[in-house]
Amino acid sequence: MCPAKRTCKAALYYTMRWVLDSVSPDKKEDVKAKQLEALKRLGHAGLKLDEYERTVANEVIHPDDIHVRFNGAYSALSPNRQAANPAADIGGLDPIISSLRESIIYPLLYPNLFTSSSSLLGAPKGVLLFGPPGCGKTMLAKALAKESGATFINIAASVLTNKWYGESNKLVAGLFSLARKTQPSIIFIDEIDSFLRERTKGDHEVTGMMKAEFMTLWDGLLSASDRILVLGATNRPNDIDSAILRRMPKRFAIQLPNFEQRLKILSLMLKDTKLSSDFPMTSLAELSEGHSGSDLKEMCRNAAMVPVREYMRSAVENQELLAKGQLEVFIFFPNSFEKRMLICGDNYRASIYGR
Numbered sequence: 001m002c003p004a005k006r007t008c009k010a011a012l013y014y015t016m017r018w019v020l021d022s023v024s025p026d027k028k029e030d031v032k033a034k035q036l037e038a039l040k041r042l043g044h045a046g047l048k049l050d051e052y053e054r055t056v057a058n059e060v061i062h063p064d065d066i067h068v069r070f071n072g073a074y075s076a077l078s079p080n081r082q083a084a085n086p087a088a089d090i091g092g093l094d095p096i097i098s099s100l101r102e103s104i105i106y107p108l109l110y111p112n113l114f115t116s117s118s119s120l121l122g123a124p125k126g127v128l129l130f131g132p133p134g135c136g137k138t139m140l141a142k143a144l145a146k147e148s149g150a151t152f153i154n155i156a157a158s159v160l161t162n163k164w165y166g167e168s169n170k171l172v173a174g175l176f177s178l179a180r181k182t183q184p185s186i187i188f189i190d191e192i193d194s195f196l197r198e199r200t201k202g203d204h205e206v207t208g209m210m211k212a213e214f215m216t217l218w219d220g221l222l223s224a225s226d227r228i229l230v231l232g233a234t235n236r237p238n239d240i241d242s243a244i245l246r247r248m249p250k251r252f253a254i255q256l257p258n259f260e261q262r263l264k265i266l267s268l269m270l271k272d273t274k275l276s277s278d279f280p281m282t283s284l285a286e287l288s289e290g291h292s293g294s295d296l297k298e299m300c301r302n303a304a305m306v307p308v309r310e311y312m313r314s315a316v317e318n319q320e321l322l323a324k325g326q327l328e329v330f331i332f333f334p335n336s337f338e339k340r341m342l343i344c345g346d347n348y349r350a351s352i353y354g355r
């Protein structure tokens with residue numbers, strides 16, 4: 001692009017931004033306040049941020065706003081809180097959870113153990129979770145953030161990709177400097193393959209520059225004692241740029257669950273649900289081979305809808321008879337009906353009986 005055209009585009013961009021800012025100053029203040037809220041709650045109230053860091057600050061999630069936990073046996077950050085509510089949210093991934101604790105949580109929370117005792121114990125600066133969709137990669141990342149209490153920056157590629165020349169690089173720089181100011185921190189990039197994919201000749205110049213900037217700043221972490229980790233998740237590890245893969249030496253395969261894992265996931269998903277005494281949990285786990293955790297969730301959700309659907313259908317069909325005075329309605333809690341409801345909520349116990 002010729003320099004005159006570039007200057008013209010830049011002038012237009014800043015003018016548009018100025019106009020938009022002046023049209024909605026209240027909205028801008030609202031956004032600013034919201035951005036700072038998560039950081040304030042993390043104990044970074046007085047932090048001075050530039051506009052790029054502020055944009056990234058919008059992506060910070062406070063651990064208290066994450067509702068996914070590892071199993072309750074142990075919590076590095078708040079053992080008491082965990083003990084009071086020991087339920088697990090992730091089923092069948094215990095060995096991976098233990099390894100993630102060792103390689104991510106301990107280095108973030110106890111850096112001295114990893115820097116002074118041995119040069120072999122360097123904390124990893126990049127970790128990759130890979131495997132088929134719906135098997136719990138995002139859940140694991142969120143639970144890691146919750147348990148470690150680290151600043152969790154859930155960055156979407158769209159936040160960093162700005163087509164204006166140089167802006168993406170500044171946003172990437174803002175990402176790393178915010179992570180440094182608020183450490184310990186985890187930079188989480190879901191679908192990292194779409195953001196940092198293998199470089200090709202057809203890449204936009206801005207994308208290439210942004211990737212290079214990302215890698216340079218990431219390398220800066222390797223030598224420093226910063227407690228910052230880049231955590232990526234993907235279904236397509238082969239599409240990731242090999243230079244990026246090299247920076248993620250710790251890799252965890254999150255595969256489709258096997259029989260035991262499915263049994264654990266199903267038990268977990270149905271733990272608060274009223275089930276008939278002969279509910280065939282084992283057969284269900286056997287028959288659901290090839291299903292991901294997300295498929296199992298959907299299966300349970302569908303099952304829960306069956307009694308609701310049946311009730312609604314009979315209610316609609318009976319409306320006409322009711323109008324003609326041929327039907328009497330009793331709403332009560334019959335045992336026989338409860339038995340048929342393998343899965344039921346308190347709101348759906350009412351039934352309609354014909355005369």
Ligand SMILES: Nc1ncnc2c1ncn2[C@@H]1O[C@H](COP(=O)(O)OP(=O)(O)OP(=O)(O)O)[C@@H](O)[C@H]1O
Pocket residue numbers: 089090091092093132133134135136137138139140233234235265268292293294295297
């Ligand atoms: N091991 C598991 N234990 C409990 N629930 C699970 C498990 N795996 C998946 N789920 C359920 O599936 C949903 C989707 O999981 P998640 O988003 O973590 O998958 P993912 O591997 O990140 O998928 P994608 O690659 O499509 O982003 C979760 O919200 C949860 O309800």
